[in-house]
Amino acid sequence: MFPSLFQRIDGKCDALVQLTQELVRIPTINPPGDYYRPCAEVIGRRLQARGFDVIYDRAHDTPGDSDRYPRENVVARWEGRRPGPCLHFNGHIDVVDVGPGWTTDPFGGEVKDGKVYGRGTCDMKGGIAAAIIAVEALLEEVPDLPGAIEISGTADEESGGYGGVAHLARKGFFSKPRVDHVVIPEPLNVDRVCLGHRGVWWAEIETKGRPAHGSMPFLGDCAVRHMTAFLSRVEAELFPALAGRQSAMPVVPPGARQSTLNFNALHGGLPEDFEGLPAPIVPDSCRVTIDRRFLLEERIEDVKGEVQAILDDLRKTRAGFDYEMRDIMEVLPLMTDKSAPVVRSVAGAIQEVLGRQPDFVVSPGTYDQKHIARIGHLHDCIAYGPGILDLAHQRDEYVGIDDMVQSAKVMGLAAHQLLTGQVS
Ligand SMILES: [Zn+2]
Numbered sequence: 001m002f003p004s005l006f007q008r009i010d011g012k013c014d015a016l017v018q019l020t021q022e023l024v025r026i027p028t029i030n031p032p033g034d035y036y037r038p039c040a041e042v043i044g045r046r047l048q049a050r051g052f053d054v055i056y057d058r059a060h061d062t063p064g065d066s067d068r069y070p071r072e073n074v075v076a077r078w079e080g081r082r083p084g085p086c087l088h089f090n091g092h093i094d095v096v097d098v099g100p101g102w103t104t105d106p107f108g109g110e111v112k113d114g115k116v117y118g119r120g121t122c123d124m125k126g127g128i129a130a131a132i133i134a135v136e137a138l139l140e141e142v143p144d145l146p147g148a149i150e151i152s153g154t155a156d157e158e159s160g161g162y163g164g165v166a167h168l169a170r171k172g173f174f175s176k177p178r179v180d181h182v183v184i185p186e187p188l189n190v191d192r193v194c195l196g197h198r199g200v201w202w203a204e205i206e207t208k209g210r211p212a213h214g215s216m217p218f219l220g221d222c223a224v225r226h227m228t229a230f231l232s233r234v235e236a237e238l239f240p241a242l243a244g245r246q247s248a249m250p251v252v253p254p255g256a257r258q259s260t261l262n263f264n265a266l267h268g269g270l271p272e273d274f275e276g277l278p279a280p281i282v283p284d285s286c287r288v289t290i291d292r293r294f295l296l297e298e299r300i301e302d303v304k305g306e307v308q309a310i311l312d313d314l315r316k317t318r319a320g321f322d323y324e325m326r327d328i329m330e331v332l333p334l335m336t337d338k339s340a341p342v343v344r345s346v347a348g349a350i351q352e353v354l355g356r357q358p359d360f361v362v363s364p365g366t367y368d369q370k371h372i373a374r375i376g377h378l379h380d381c382i383a384y385g386p387g388i389l390d391l392a393h394q395r396d397e398y399v400g401i402d403d404m405v406q407s408a409k410v411m412g413l414a415a416h417q418l419l420t421g422q423v424s
Pocket of ligand 1: 028092124187
């Protein structure tokens, strides 16, 4: 227990709300990736005034980067006078587009019934603000803390993180010896530790045909019919097989505790923006984009192989069937070990602050932890932060003020334990 730290964080409640509002009022919508620099500067200026070294780093030539929409990141580092490990808090500063149906101003940061409303309050500017307040309170409480603390605000998580965490990881910002432990305050609920995520494979499959006049389809070969044959096989064979593959990963919601497949898009024949009546042409191409989410228990070669096996079988058995398959993206599943220091310290802090056992969960979709593991080779990393996961990307998104305060206490206490070697 650390009652004086908790009191100090309670006393900063208004500052926490104000900082969240300040961040939310900058509409860092991605795509296109707007206002990254001003948002990064809110974080950078604040921490610089508290003795942090601040670096701004633009991810030149990453997807979406341009002079109009520069991919700006900020990394702030506080270094104690005594040596010790480094704990890094990383949050993405981008938010998804607003969408219709809001009853509050999405960039107003309105406070109502103990909640702050706005796009990005939950995912995840409230989490960034909670981490900053936690660290400020801890450093006021223990000015001679050993080790180092870093706080970063990064771009583009919502579009893959290539201009954000991936870029910084490539430059060594997420590797030892610079950093030892990482907490990503994504909205996973205040009593849950998120250990990792399922894997992803996106691919485009194109079936081929031969054009002819639509009144005489027998003179051509219809790519849409070939695609239908493929989709029917997936429906009959693959979906039941995937539903039967249960994971030992504690994925939430539990429906995602199995392998899943989605068809993200399907298109064949005339372009969708044709004008007038549709031309009677037998389609010579049909494309489907598949979104396959897989488990630690599966190998990516098998995940791809079972789709390819259906396609190859069709090529052998169905007259005229031909296809091409193109990989779009792949991310391997990952799960931090429960015995890792950052897991034990945050789990212990949840128990102390909230008085209940934490849940250990895995995310159905990926987030920036993938780059920290694959590029930075750092595996002592979790997501932990305030906010209700289901509210992310929704209209009237909000974060509970009490949640932010509680999670700040958890982060402050865990940071103290990690840096003073009470967890190693
Ligand atoms: Zn997020």
